[in-house]
Amino acid sequence: MLLTWIAEVADEPLVLEPADRRVEWETNTWWLSAEDEDRRSLSVSAVVAAFERTASAIQVRIRELGFPGVATFYVWHDEQAGQLRCSTGSVTADALPFGGAYVISDDLGPVIEEFLADSEPGAMHWSGLKGVQNHSEQTTAEPEVVPIRVWASSVRAASR
Numbered sequence: 687m688l689l690t691w692i693a694e695v696a697d698e699p700l701v702l703e704p705a706d707r708r709v710e711w712e713t714n715t716w717w718l719s720a721e722d723e724d725r726r727s728l729s730v731s732a733v734v735a736a737f738e739r740t741a742s743a744i745q746v747r748i749r750e751l752g753f754p755g756v757a758t759f760y761v762w763h764d765e766q767a768g769q770l771r772c773s774t775g776s777v778t779a780d781a782l783p784f785g786g787a788y789v790i791s792d793d794l795g796p797v798i799e800e801f802l803a804d805s806e807p808g809a810m811h812w813s814g815l816k817g818v819q820n821h822s823e824q825t826t827a828e829p830e831v832v833p834i835r836v837w838a839s840s841v842r843a844a845s846r
Contacts, residue, residue, distance in 0.1 A: 688720040688728060688770075692736040695772060696743035702753045704776040707783055715773040717764075725802050733798045737761055737772070737837075744774055745841040753843055758782065760838040761794060763801040770801050779838035787833035794837035 701713040720728070741759045748757050758779050761772040775783060779790045791797065 688718060688724050689732065689736045691716075691718050692733070692740055692772075696740045696747070700744065700747055700751075700774060702748065702751070702755070702757055702774070702776045704755060707775065707777075710775050711773065711783055714775065715771060717767070718770045718772070719768060720802075725804075728802060730795050730798045730802060733802070734794045737794055737798075738839075740772075741839040741841055745843070748841055749843040751843075755842070757841045757843075758838050759841045760836050761797060762788070762834050762836045763797050763804075765800075765804070768804055770798070774841065779836075779840070782836065782838065784834060784836075787831050788836045789833045790838050791835050792837075797835055797837050800835075 695716050695718075698716065699713050701710050703709050744759050745757075753776070755776050756778050757774060757776050759772065759774045760779070760782055761770060763769075764771050777783070782788065
């Protein structure tokens with residue numbers, strides 16, 4: 687089912703509105719999950735190829751719309767939700783609308799591999815949680831921020 691859902695993203699409503707990024711985000715962002723059996727049966731290369739086909743199809747749609755600006759299709763693994771997420775925005779890869787740190791990857795494989803290998807999607811293990819400290823034990827050290835790995839593909843209508 688995951689491969690079908692990825693393909694369907696290319697035909698879903700698409701809004702490119704640089705003046706209203708919220709509308710773009712709400713319209714163009716998709717949450718994709720997979721059952722355990724689907725995760726075990728899929729290969730990383732098959733899922734990567736499905737997303738690459740979707741990016742190409744979105745680029746064709748953008749060309750047909752005559753949208754003159756930049757556009758990026760991007761995919762990431764939301765570990766807390768146990769989902770793959772993808773979106774299209776009228777931004778460059780270095781200006782994606784994430785509230786936290788992210789790093790752009792040329793290779794979608796590691797993002798998909800992490801998703802498919804997630805044996806308990808959406809579950810946080812106790813070892814990953816920090817204990818609550820009392821007021822006298824608090825330190826000034828900030829927790830390490832691990833950036834989200836994001837695969838991005840330019841889907842603008844034409845090169846400039």
